[in-house]
Amino acid sequence: MDNGTPLEQARCEYRIDLNRPQRAAEKEHAALLQRFHPDYASDNRIPLTIGVNRHDPCHPQLAALLQSDSQTDEQTLAAAEQIETEILVIGAGGAGCSAALVAAESGADVLLATKLRLGDSNTIMAEGGIQASIEAGDTPQAHFDETLRAGHHCSNKQLVKQMVLDGPAVIQWLIQQGMQFDHDQRGNLCTRRAGGTSADRILYYRDYTGLEMMRVLREAVRQHHKINTADYSPAVELLSNCSGHCTGALLYSIEQQKYSVVNAQSVILASGGLGRMHLNGYPTSNHVGATGDGLVLAYRLGAKLQALDSFQYHPTGLAWPQTLAGTLITEGIRSAGAQLVNSRGERFIDELAPRDVVCAAILRECSEGRGISLASGRQGVWLDTPVLEQQQPGMLAKHFPKFISLCDKAKIDPYHSPLLVCPTLHYQNGGVVINEACETTIPGLFCAGEVSGGIHGKNRIMGNALLEIISFGRRAGAAAAAREMPDNTERSLAHLERFRHERQQHNIKNSGQQGPLLFPHYASFNRESA
């Protein structure tokens, strides 16, 4: 990698320029991705050796985790307290909460279990907004086409169609839960454009869309008499009957330091993504608990996964100061008019190209000597916010309060100085295979949200994550509640026995790592923590 311009020098050389030329549009996105996007590097993909996805490509760090041993055995199960519920929801972000609410509305008793607290999730950090085609000049067909195109045509079309058509009803449901959106003077919902799309389709509330959503859903869950919640209670194993159907889960209460067996007619896994695995050493925009637990649990039970080698590196994570590295700067700021600029003062990419393309373009600038380098060796490019402030005075302060508070903390003046940014691990594009009713390949196990796969193909566009979690969360809740109680409600770890046998057969070595991870290694929040 070429060295680039040192930060201090680049800062001196920076000038506000409203007429910066933009380099000619990329003809060949494919070649750019191939050369510079982390997903496309050959050493970021190995075949899985055990499980239903045997021989499928998977990121090596994720493969090690998926094939790792469990911390659980039959003895733990036998000694654990038994809890009965109709629906068990694992994960209390947007998908888990909306699933719980809909299941409870249809009369089911719900237990909502979460590793941290109700609402602690990636949802609450979502800044940009939620997609729904509502403007007169826009159509669901365009939303559908653009989701597919940005995902390189690897999505499950039926799932995307359903999600896109759900969009407006999702917004209406959120408003009925008491969520606010930004309105224009005529009372219409404000919209803005996402990268890789042709129409204004992002609805938002400041840059607090996720916070506003989560405040409201958390309160709605708390107020619902059919929902019980269990904080600090991560699932450490799913349970199965002799037919291999999912019949519940083993939870571990961090506060009480004990296990409990939850018997459920349906289990909804809504446990989110894996940014805190720091794939390829990348910083992440994810919350502390995003350690890919759901994938591990589902895989051991025998659920089919997909696209385990596809991740989103959000183009604009803060690169400096180092203590805040990885913190997300919303695409909304680029949508509003902030520019990406290299050390020579050039705009090198359409700022609203799809995220994977923008990410690859930033990595190209850095690797070809046009980046801005830190003492640590890491590089980034400028996110030019002063240009935005000049063109639309007041825009930053009015629409991006979360961003402004980040700048305060970073001691950066975004009105006059650009911010150093580089890609940050943001989202897991693949996940557990689901159908339109959020059923996995294992009867009794449903999935919704980031843990599931098939919707975003190989690259997600802004605003589709928040739409997905509510669209599929609600469907998972309804489908799980409608499922009839299976005849055989036995709860065993038979699947784990099979899994361990397979590990032995294929000579998988114990690396000392056990799954699920629950917490990143540096967060010394272990089982003994109080």
Next chain:
Amino acid sequence: MTTAVTSESYHEITVNGMPLSVSPNHSLIQALWKSGHPHFKRASCLEGVCGSCRMMVKYCGQSEVRFVLACQSSVEAGMQVLFPQHLEKQSSALLNHRYQLPSSGADEQRLHDLFPQVAHCRHCHGCTIACPKGIDVEKGITLAHEGKLKAAGDLFINCVMCDLCTTSCPENIAPNYVALFARRTTAFNRPLPDNLAARLQALQRGELTINY
């Protein structure tokens, strides 16, 4: 990972009364992690929006104790840090309100029924001082009491539901939940936006389909 240090120097701080050497240039949470502090579970988003990592802090040379979000606070030499674990039970015990949207009857009256303590505000500023997001909490309660629900709710745009205002109120008002009620009813009562309503009707009529 986000905790590379270039400096070899350390700051001496105390955490729950125990002395600890921590790396400077770090947020409080990063410093606690880095020092191997094992008893800290209240961390989630690290971006100051989840409200989990609230702590009590007394800075060197200052007399008053402040509430901060640990992910948003830098380590300073000589600071004293206390995990306010006692507040966790306290805040859940204070939350007795139960309601569904749409709330029956006038929302202004409903607010008083749900949160009768609002009328007892002593204007002691305790809630406003406790707020780590700089919200004028007390003013919000005054506005709510006067039935100005939208104005009250609008003050709480930055609220992260850390419950510090709730635990600091001598009259057991739960200001952040009062404001959330005000915000939710405001959103619920707003006429359905035209652009959304038009699209919902078009979808219902089957005018918009997806072909592939």
